[in-house]
Amino acid sequence: MSIRIALLACILTLFGCGGGNGSLTTYTVSGTVDHLSSSGLTLTNGTTTIAVAAGATRFAFPDQLTNGAAYRISVASQPGGENCVISQGGGTVAGANVGNIDVACNTVISSPTAIGIYPVATAPDGYSRAYVPVTMVGNNPVSINATLDTVSAGVVLNAFDVVPPSMVNINGFDFPAGQSTITYNGITVTNNVMTTYLNGQGAGINFGLGTLFGAYSTNGPLIRATGNLAYAQVTFGSAGDVTTAVLPILLVYQVSTSANGTALPSTVASNVFGVGGTYTPIGPLTGAFVYPGTCATPPGSSNACALLSPLRSVSFSSNVDPGFLLAPLTLQNCQIGTQGSCAAVPSLTVGVNATTTQALGFASGWTSNTSCATLNLTYVPPASVECSTYIGDLTTLYFDNHGSETRALLDTANSGMTLGTLDTGFPSTIAAGTQVTIQFGIAIRGNLADVYTYSFTAGTGNYTTTILPTTNLNDIGIGFFTTHRYYMDYETGQFGWV
Structure with a gap:
């Protein structure tokens, strides 16, 4: 009798306590954290909330989940000065620990x-430029x-400059068989091979005129750049001041010019931080430009996409509009890239508002009457308008007793001044010392009779002045920005100067 009781007790213990083949295996839920620089971040799975310390690179919930259990991780509270976004935060446990959740934190302005x-x-290529220091791409x-x-x-x-040479060569990225993406230190490289143009007059402006604007070079030879579409956060500023959300970038592995053929990209010409108010079209290897309204997110495999200002992918408080202000640039005689040679100056301000622009005198300045449209892209916080930096207002160019109606770009990436003189009778060259005057026709106050006049002397300093008789587009270069304050508001669709 005692033996039977003992056996019964063992059987009850075995089945009641989950022993033997009936035991339940449990799994953990964890993930990575990117760019968390302040305290206050808490995450929740609906039942448990955990705090994530500043500087942490990983998190893990203490809960143990069974196979087939659903999970959903969300942000319970944001850290100070940052906005953290979760990717791959929900799903079902599939017989393994969950570890692919990512929490990416970007700066709040x-x-x-x-x-x-x-x-x-x-610069090393002989041209005047303003450089934005990029200190981190992804977590690299x-x-x-x-x-x-x-x-x-x-x-x-x-x-x-971004990934190790084992991943890429002049012919492209090395994708493992069967893979459409490569992940490296927080960077997702897709197999979308794209092309765009660098150094071209008006390169990247959204008018469906890539071939026309790409036909003229402002800083040396026109460069055709080929690379892969990638997604990553970008940290920039001399002190690593600002970190974006994940955004599309173009990683260039090959460049070509009509004179020199195919070559490796250069450190000077192939790194661009474009803050224009529209989007830069990039296309497949056929060279055809594409103007999409949406953009795939990783691991997307779309055939075309567009690039946006990285300043759109920073988070902004309700009292600050996405955009920037550029103070007058004092060009330094220094060796960029040589440690300690160039001094960082706080000339670029991220974020604009009425208080700032009014205090700096923009209320009495000028703005372009440019066309704008709603920009709805899922990776841009917040959604805003896109406005071309092409000044379509009546603009008049004068020099050597000649006058012509033209259009204009204000272009920090142009070391010189490129003048379009489509009208007949203009000289094909311009002598150093010639006074050039450009009048912009519509002022911020809306008075059609109120014009803004910008004058400069051709051939002074490094600002080479080039005449392009076959176009009516003036590409007004960095010399303009040495004497003017300039701003662009992505939310209201305005840009102006004083």
Whole structure:
């Protein structure tokens, strides 16, 4: 009798306590954290809330989930000065620990914030440029000085400055068999091979005229750049001041010019930080430009996409509009890329509002009457308008007793001044010392009779002046920005100067 009781007890214990073959295996839910620099972040799975410390790179919930259990992770509270976004935060446990959740934190601009950039009189290629220091791509520390471009939009980077040479060569990225993406230190490289143009007059402006504008070079030879569409966060500013949300970037592995053929991308010309108000079209290897309204997110495999200003992918408080302000640039005689040679100056301010622009005198300045449209892209916080930096207002060009109606770009990426003189009778060259006057026809106050006049002397300093008799587009270069304040508001669709 006692033996039977003992056996019964064992059987009850076995089945009641989950022993033997009936035991339940449980799994954990965890993930990575990117760019969390302040405290206050808490995550929840609906029943348990955990705090994530500043500087943490991983998190894990203490809960144990069974196979087939559903989970959904969300942000319970945001850290100070940052906005954290979760990707792959929901799903069902499938017989393994869950570890692919990512929490990416980007900077919140609560008031217009000045960051350090490098305005340089003579870059290694002989041209005047302003450089934005890029200190991190994804979670990968880099040391890149990217040309600040007020006309084009988006981040274009030399792939060899970002990823190890084992991943890429002059013929492209090395994708493992059967894979359409490569992940490296927070960077997702897709197999979408794209092409765009660098150094071209008006390169990247959204008018369906890529071939026309790409036909003229402003800083040396026109460069056709080929690379892969990638997605990553970008940290920029001389002190690593601002981190974006995940955004599309173009990683260039090959460039070509009509004179020199195919070559590896250069550190100077192939790193671009475009803050223009529209989007830069990029297309497949046929060279055809595409103007999509949406953009795939990783691991998307769309055939075309567009690049946007990285300043759109920063978060802004309700009292600050997405955009930027550029103070007058003092070009330094220094060696960019040489440690300690160039001094960072706080000339670029991220975020604009009425208080800032009025205090700086923009109420009595000028703005373009440019066309704008709603920009609805899922990776842009917040959704805003896109406006071309092409000044379509009546603009008149005068020199050597000649006058012509033209259009204009204000272009920090142009080291010189490129003048379009489509009208007959204009000289094909312009002598150094010639006074040039450009009048913009519509002022911010709406008075059609109120014009703004910009004058400069051809051939002074490094500002080479080039005449293009076959176009009516003036590409007004960096010299303009040495004497003017300039702003662009992506939310209201305005840009102006004083």
